[in-house]
Amino acid sequence: MKDVVVIGGGFAGVEAAWQAAQEGARVRLYEMRPVRQTPAHRTDRLAEIVCSNSLKSDEPGTAPYLLKEELRRGGSVVLDVAMRTKVPAGAALAVDRQQFAEEITKRVESHPNIEVVREEASSVDEGAVTVIAAGPLCSDALAEEVARLTAGTGLYFYDAISxxxxxxxxxxxxxxxxxxxxxxxxxxxxxxxxxxxxxxxxxxxxxxxxxxxxxxxxxxxxxxxxxxxxxxxxxxxxxxxxxxxxxxxxxxxxxxxxxxxxxxxxxxxxxxxxxxxxxxxxxxxxxxxxxxxxxxxxxxxxxxxxGQIHRNTYINAPRVLAPTLQMRERPEVFFAGQISGVEGYVESVATGWLAGKNAARVARGAAPLEAPPRAATGALARYVSGADAENYQPVNITFALLVPLGEEERRRFKKKRERHTRQVELALEEWDSWLEQVRGGEQEPLAAATL
Ligand SMILES: Cc1cc2nc3c(=O)[nH]c(=O)nc-3n(C[C@H](O)[C@H](O)[C@H](O)COP(=O)(O)OP(=O)(O)OC[C@H]3O[C@@H](n4cnc5c(N)ncnc54)[C@H](O)[C@@H]3O)c2cc1C
The missing domain is CATH 2.40.30.260 (Elongation Factor Tu (Ef-tu); domain 3)
Known part of the structure; x- marks a missing residue:
């Protein structure tokens, strides 16, 4: 089995490293802090929260809840620590930012399969199974390498919203x-x-x-x-x-x-x-x-x-990525987190979760997984790999990305709230049975054409 390299110890990177390690891969997680800081981070902790301490709504029947619930059921380390360090915030899941980052750092650093390397990674080795999760403030040297890897497809540095x-x-x-x-x-x-x-x-x-x-x-x-x-x-x-x-x-x-x-x-x-x-x-x-x-x-x-404009480094994912979060041209390279074109803490964790699992599978020569289509994780993977490449913009998870209810169910559930509750219910059913198959090793290998 090959080793897995993860670049970036933020929300996506720690989850990717953890999932790959749990699948039995040996992981080298590169985090450049404190040797080199980003302009927004302040500490040397992994998964440092740079802004709001809210991981958004945890109210059943909402899209952010669905994404979090999938991750909880999927053994996410970030969600587990978030639940243990939560602070009162009404219907939202908010965390004590210090305890949260401290606990994640402790867990990741003490995982027997993970080595945390405090260095700036500036290149991706040929043939190495690598997850790039360097976030919206990715270092300049790595951004150059990403531009080379994704040549001609577009690398953005700002989000411009009209x-x-x-x-x-x-x-x-x-x-x-x-x-x-x-x-x-x-x-x-x-x-x-x-x-x-x-x-x-x-x-x-x-x-x-x-x-x-x-x-x-x-x-x-x-x-x-x-x-x-x-x-x-x-x-x-x-x-x-x-x-x-x-x-x-x-x-x-x-x-x-x-x-x-x-x-x-x-x-x-x-x-x-x-x-x-x-x-x-x-x-x-x-x-x-x-x-x-x-x-x-x-x-x-x-x-x-x-209107808004803010600093955000992200690739034109629909031109580059398969729904497994692998590069179509270089299937041993994965993108996760904000740099893959999702927006938000939990969205970054979810793409890290999928990329980490798949990196470990690729490292041991197994077929990568596609998340089930109804699930919020599947919806994000579908968006990053299949959205309109001409007008590509990073997104948060919303019902607009989820598979809508069929005609009959739409007639049955008249109110928007009821429909959303039903969509979440169906998504979680599908997610659970998919997880069971994955854990039992029964997931169908993907067709080569999807890579
Ligand atoms: C200022 C700011 C505020 C934000 N506020 C919110 C918010 O309130 N709510 C929300 O949901 N989302 C917010 N976001 C968006 C986004 O959800 C977060 O940035 C989130 O942390 C993204 O997760 P990530 O893992 O992709 O990146 P990050 O969490 O940023 O992690 C990336 C990591 O990679 C490291 N790194 C970068 N380059 C290299 C390299 N070459 N080698 C090694 N390590 C490297 C960085 O030091 C960092 O630790 C904000 C973004 C920014 C920039």
Whole structure:
């Protein structure tokens, strides 16, 4: 049996190392702290929590609960320690961050199959079974290696989220449906500006207050996702030649091309939400509401989500990964955690759990596992390996990712809450019988085509 290398001792890495070790593999877990700190971590502990101490809702019938429950049933070390170090937090599972990290560090360091190496890993050895779990603040040297491994598929350094508004709050007597040059039919809602409106908007935008930059957020923005206010500061017309260009549009109220335009793109199949194309920004939420309501047609906009930009290193997973979390091109290399394109502590643990189990299987020459489709872990693996690669964004677990109920069950369970409870029930049934098969060694080998 080959050894397993895990890079990164955060949420995903410790779980991956633990699962691989429990499966009998000898694991070398590389954690660069304290030799080299990330800009957000403060200690030398494994699984250090850098922000909120909440692992989100643990209320039965919710998607975050389902993910946690799968991990609890699957023998997750992180969830076990979380349950033992929990603090009162209503329906959420929150932990004492110090005890949590201390206990995980103790357990991982004393596992007979795990050696913790306090070094920065900067390369992936040819042929070595490796789980890359270096997180959103992955070191520069390793990021270069990841870029090489995933060549040409895209490696992101920031998450840029555009604001989203409720469709019913858009004034459609002003905003009109059209695509630039008539291409794409009525796909966009366009908010047209005259010169005066544009000048007012420009002034408000460039004068608005930003969220103070965190220590780990460089002011050198990634050119491909510049905040809208930063772009505006480059010159009064920059936006009119960028995300607000009006060319190829005709305002039905005037019959002419507007001076500038903001395009709204449909966000979901229900068409009840629209995002402001290219409007990622770093402004305070209150400022966003004030400034963006100066856009003609959005005077009464209800914001379902405000724009954001934050540091986040992640691969374009759908172009790179199989549902087993292996690279399609190099099946001995796995990605887990935030760098694989999931968002959140528990999501990172879940991908670490699956990658760790599979790394051990690959190390001993066994077929890797695909998590069952109804389960939340299966849904995350499906998302990272199969989402739309063009618009790839990291996600938290939500019901939108889970397999919906069939027609008959939807008729039977009328209320959303009842449906969700049923979805969770079915997912856990499937998860339990899959775990039983896996533990009994009966899981069907995967078809070669899935790798
Ligand atoms: C500032 C910040 C705040 C966040 N707040 C929340 C929150 O409140 N709630 C939430 O659910 N999610 C939050 N997230 C998102 C995410 O869930 C967490 O970052 C989570 O810790 C991700 O788990 P991970 O294992 O992928 O990465 P991490 O937990 O960051 O672990 C990665 C580890 O890899 C190590 N490492 C990096 N490069 C190397 C290398 N080359 N060699 C060896 N070791 C290396 C790092 O030191 C680190 O210990 C936040 C992210 C950031 C950056």
């Amino acid at each position: 604001p989203i508004v409720a469709a019913e709050s858009v004034d459609t007597s002003i905003a009109f449906r059209a695509a630039r040059y008539g291409k794409g039919g009525d796909d966009y809602l366009n908010c047209p500006f005259n010169e005066e409106e544009y000048a007012r908007f420009y002034e408000a935008l460039t004068g608005a207050q930003s969220v103070p930059l965190q220590r780990f957020e460089e002011t050198r923005w990634f050119e491909a996702c510049l905040p809208i206010e930063e772009l505006a500061r480059r010159g009064v017309d920059t936006l009119r030649y960028g995300p607000m260009k009006p060319v190829g549009l005709r305002d039905p109220r005037t019959g002419r091309e507007p001076y500038a335009a903001v395009q709204l793109r449909q966000e979901n199949l229900m068409a009840d939400a629209y995002n402001l194309v290219g409007f990622q920004n770093h402004l305070r939420y209150g400022e966003q509401a004030r400034v963006l309501r100066l856009i003609p047609g959005l005077e009464r906009a209800e914001f379902l989500q405000y």
